[in-house]
Amino acid sequence: MSADAALLDAAADWCDRYTPLVAIDAPYGLILDISGCAHLFGGEGAMLRDVVRRLERAGLRAEAAVASEAGTAQALVSQRPQMTPVRRIVATGDEAAHVAPLALASLRLAPEMIARLARLGLSTLGDLADLPRPSLVRRFGADLLTRLDRAFGRAGSPISPRIPVPALSAERRLFEPVSLQEDIERLVLALAERLTVDLATRCEGGRRFDLALFRVDGKVERVGVATAAPLRDPLRIARLFRERLTGIGDAIDVGFGFDLVRLSVAETAAVADRQTSLAGGGANGEALSDLVDRLGARLGENTVLTAQPVQSHRPERAERRHSLLGAGHPASGQLASDAAAATPPLLAPRPVRLLGTPEPVEAAYELPDGAPLHFRWRKALHRVRRAEGPERIAPEWWRDPFEGTRDYYRVEDEAGRRFWLFRVDASDALDAAADLLASGEEDFGDREDFEDGAEDGAAASVPEAGARDDAAAPADPGAAAFPAFAAPAAAGAARPSWYMHGIFA
Amino acid sequence: MPLSSEERLATADRQAGWNPVRVGPPHRLAIVARGQSEAPKPPRSEDRPRQLEAARPSSSPPRARKAELEALRAQIARIEGELPALLEAPASPPGRNRDAGAAVEPDLSAAERQALTPLRRRLPRAAVPLGVAEADRALGGGFPAEGLSEIHLDATRDSGTGAGFVLALASLFADGRPVLWAAPSFALNEGGLPYLPGLDAFGAPRLILVRTRRLEEAAWAAEEAARSGALSLVVLETLGNPACLTLDGTRRLHLRARQAGLPLVLLRQGGRADATAAPLRLRLRAAAAPPAPLRGKLVGPPVFDVSIEKSRNPQRFQVEWNPDERRFQPVTATGADARPRLPVPLDRPDPAAELRSRLAVRRVS
Incomplete structure (x- = not known):
């Protein structure tokens, strides 16, 4: 089905050479608005022959009709496939003569509707058009009449071109x-x-x-x-x-x-037209927009x-x-x-660079609500010498209801680099999630604890633990001394998680 | 068989690629290239070697000799990309924002500027003073206002320091034209994107960010931008030392930027010292602001620790950025930072070390 759609798209692309207004008439049709275009190809008849001939050369069997309204042409080509393909040009005002002998199927009605109409002895569009309109609407709905009017050219059917004109x-x-x-x-x-x-x-x-x-x-x-x-x-x-x-x-x-x-x-x-100087050379804005x-x-x-x-x-x-x-x-x-x-x-300082997504850092802190003592970001340890904060930024609940409140800290490490860290209390986020979701299964805290446990287990099971220690010597003694890293998190109590968000000058 | 000290010296000289002949035209050229203001006095005619006699008749009047020297100096300066001019005494008096060239031609179109290019060559090199006496002395008058300059950071995590210094430079160069920042997306992912609310501390320069997929595209964008003359500063940011930004690639950038009279900063995150065409290379580190009485444990203003690496006299200085007044100022030390500021050793592998036994390679940068 998608291959068919792709083929139809390609054919519609190709038909752009005749008119910029090409609409897709799913599943197998195309509508070309040729108002004002036909004379460029030698008239409607020549254009019709040209389209069909070129399509046939590309291996596609096409039926084509030209009419004043898209509905008339659609009805003419929507009959059952016949031995000789349809090539018809309908002059304005001549629609009824062409459309009346067509079978009901050309209106593209639902099969049960066609069966109901057939039981009443109605087989062509002409039969339908002869009936009084109010009773038709009463018994079969307004849709049938709309389709009929479009086929007879009494009502226009809007088409939506695939590419903006x-x-x-x-x-x-x-x-x-x-x-x-x-x-x-x-x-x-x-x-x-x-x-x-x-x-x-x-x-x-x-x-x-x-x-x-x-x-x-x-x-x-x-x-x-x-x-x-x-x-x-x-x-x-x-x-x-x-x-x-x-x-x-x-x-x-x-x-x-x-x-x-x-x-x-x-x-x-x-x-607006602008006066240029005789000396030549455009203004600076022009050079910039050119660049x-x-x-x-x-x-x-x-x-x-x-x-x-x-x-x-x-x-x-x-x-x-x-x-x-x-x-x-x-x-x-x-x-x-x-x-x-x-x-x-702004009242509070903002970093000069912001990371695309906040990156998790391992941070150790003295007080649960305080600034970090040291943190590890991208495998490098930073010891915090000075810190400012927190700046508490609440989530926009109308956009992301599951986010926790962030506490931003501006910290300076011992080398003088300044970073913008924030802390999200996982329990906050969980509370918010639990409030809104009946089934609060997202448990950040537990997942982190599990990851920590897995790492510890791996370290113990590796036989050459000594070699690993040597390799990681500069970082490990500090890590062992960090209270927050070493302290086992109590079950159920979610630890706050820290993220790196920006870098100051 | 042991060699005498004379023979050992001669062997070392030969291995280092030096011509053992003591006096000759190549030596004269090398001496002039050092940028000495006065050529060494010619030896008296009786002890002058034969080659020199043949090259220049001894009866040349002093004026002709001077003109010849001038021509030679100009040629060398052209070959070297006007390197020695930077390290002469500060050319522009402090307080003047632009060089004489800019004063003569207040606002010219790119085409007119291009027509004047040969004229500009002879004018003193453009430099914009930072406004801190120590820094301007070390830089030889200020930060070069045209051509390529390199700024190296030790690691990616210093990217904020680099961005801050570059934006501070942008506010020095600010003249109403925007700043273009070209970088491949991987460098921006590593170092973070310039953040609009944070630019306020640097005078909120109008920033056009060009984020490309590949580094070559960013380099192309920087080259085009350097040529257009519609910008006040072009920044090209990379990670490390990519192959397309070695001597050749940077030379193109330098020439384009110099022709347009535009400063172009190549910001390398985690770059190692390499031979490039940039006349100036700085290594930038963050430094903590010294404790101040009212500051307590609070984070101070940004302090940049700048080492001038590519220069005839490597120096190191610190400047502080005042985010309120948006200018550089001397570090407001209260006696805490009294360490002597020595030039940092270049922490890099010596590319010539393994070749020295076989080839005569001289240091390029």
Whole structure:
């Protein structure tokens, strides 16, 4: 089934060469909105023949119909497979003549509904259309009538295109397929020059450009670039695609070459014309957006990031990283302005680097509520010389109800490194979990104790324990002297767990 | 058969690759390259060897000789990447933020700056003073405002110190243009991502983070950024000493950054001293702020322990960052830290040690 869907997707991709509005009519159909496109292919009849012929050449048997409404065409091709495939063009106003003789199955009704209608002696759509409408609705529901109206072209059926329709697009058909990257770049430049005129008349610039490369054998490659600021300059557009194509490298399978190249502007933004100086040279903002565009084009859109402050107590949520490219991001237009100046003032110091996920550390402490005496992070022991804290940060219960309250400490080890540690009382988290979950099976404390026990057992069972001790000599004597490491946790009493979250300057 | 001390010296010289000939053009070149302000006096004509006689007629007037010397110095400086200029006496007077070049051309586009590049070469090297007399003296005027500089950290867990120092530099260089920080994602996973709320203590520079999959991509991004001239500082962060950032790779970065007149900092987590094209290499360690009367057991301001490793006179100094006034200041010692600050020994394997018996290899860095 998924293979069928993939095939249908590929066919829909290929049909993009006729119109940008292609919708999938599951499970086996495609709907193409050819309004305003047919004359480009020599009229509706020629277009229909072209589609069917090309699909047949690709090994697909297709039935096709052209009508004013999608419902009419759908009904015409939804009959049982016949000896001669359907090729029909329905003129506007002529729907009833074409649709009336069709069997009820072409409305795609449920089988039991068809059986009920057949028992009443109704076999074609014409029979159904002759009946009084109120009684039909009363006996068979409004859905039947809606389908009937759509088939007769009396009601429009909305179609949802698979790919958002671009604001502008320009394409070039080639009699001789191209496969070299330089050729594609040259074509992109030519297409961008055509788009620039339209963008200029609309006083807009593109924020996202899509390049569709239609391969001779029907496969379609799509390459997109996003920009940090509205862009109209064809040279810069072409240069972005050059970076993108270079960055993609061999990911595009050229095959026998591409015979249709289309460049479209997926997102636009207003851009004001600006007076440039006679001395030449753009402003600094332009150089910056050019750099950001090129980095994003070569390395991927989500590589070039900026951060924005967010109102949240949780340190990991206090900033939001997002790409500088594309129009879908809230602050993307503020490349030239100072976005970071809006940071709300903080009372407590925050680290200069934050770890992606808090990393567990083994910490020893004097008092259960106090700062750690020493801790082991990434196998290295740090002795705490100075400490500040705790700064208690409660979880956002509306987001993560099972989290415990965190007590943050800012500590300085003997070498002068400063870290941001926090302690989560496992019992807190467990209480919260037990409150919310009837079956509180998550027992962090027990699992940790079990792990500790397993380690001890392993150490005792290894015969060359002496050798191990030698290897770990600098760390082990200290570890033996740590009260918290050595103290067996009482059963049921969950130990607080410590995590490393950030590093200060 | 035992050798005499003379013979042993000669053998050692030969093994070290030194030419046993005492006087000759190569020696003269080496002496000039040391950056001495005055060339050694020429020997009197009667005891001058034959080669020198052939190379330069003794009747050359002193002005022509001086011009020739100047040309030679310029050539050597070009070959060496303007290395000796850094260790001359502090060129720019304290308080001036930029060099003479920046004063002449207040805001130029990249193209215009490029056109002026040969002119800039002759101007004194740009350096931005840190504002601490000891540090500026050790650095020869300040932190270089163009070209590549390396900052090494002992281990990944010092990443906060490195980030703090780099961001402090960014606030020194700040001129309204943003800072670009390029790093492969594995380095950022190890050392942590720059954290926006924490940047406040460093003047909240506008940071563009480029997080790439591979190191080569980050290096490419840094090179492109160095070329664009739309940034105030470019930072490239790596782990250790990768193969793509040896002499060749760093040379490209250095040249690009110098051409654009832009400082580029290569921040290595856990890097070992290696031969690179960077004229300046610092090793950075964290240091605890000395106890102060009101501080008690509280954590003090960040203190950076900086050792200048790549330099003709390695030095070591400490500076403290004042997060409130956002400037460097001398460490506010209250007599606690009176240890003599000696240059730290370079803790690294000597790459030439195993080759010395067979090849004449001189230290590159």
